[in-house]
Amino acid sequence: MSRKGWTFLSNHGHVLVCLADNPDMLIRDMADNIGITERAVQQIVADLEDAQVITRHREGRRNRYVVRRDVRFRHSLEAGLRVGDFVDLLRQRPRLRRLTAEESARPAVAQRDAR
Numbered sequence: 001m002s003r004k005g006w007t008f009l010s011n012h013g014h015v016l017v018c019l020a021d022n023p024d025m026l027i028r029d030m031a032d033n034i035g036i037t038e039r040a041v042q043q044i045v046a047d048l049e050d051a052q053v054i055t056r057h058r059e060g061r062r063n064r065y066v067v068r069r070d071v072r073f074r075h076s077l078e079a080g081l082r083v084g085d086f087v088d089l090l091r092q093r094p095r096l097r098r099l100t101a102e103e104s105a106r107p108a109v110a111q112r113d114a115r
Contacts, residue, residue, distance in 0.1 A: 011036055015044045019054060019065045020087040026062075053083055 009017070014034040018025050027045070031038045045065075048054045053071050057064045069084025 011040065012044050012047065015041060016048065016053065016067065016083070016087075017090055019048075020067050020090065023065045023067075024062065025065075 011034060015030055018030045018033060027038050027041045030041045034041070045054070045056070049056055051071075051074065053068055055066045055068065057066065067083060067087060069082060069087065071083045072079055073081045073083070073086070
């Protein structure tokens with residue numbers, strides 16, 4: 001990613017957002033929404049599971065994920081923040097929707113006013 005294309009959340013954060021929005025989301029759909037490979041999503045899901053941020057439950061041929069809201073963030077700068085607080089903050093925004101290139105380029109205030 002170029003320095004101009006950086007985002008506030010890492011891919012781990014993006015996967016967490018996807019799972020918080022839709023616990024039944026397929027790996028393929030997460031990869032498409034985030035813009036990374038399915039293999040990368042699989043590795044991130046494994047990381048989140050290993051860190052006990054999420055739990056995975058098998059339901060037939062599908063997986064269902066539960067975000068563990070009580071888990072604290074790992075970095076010392078965010079150690080006081082729980083995953084549930086982060087998820088709640090993100091729930092204040094519209095559910096997953098990819099922005100057009102034009103919307104992405106506009107400041108957030110202009111996007112909110114345009115709705």
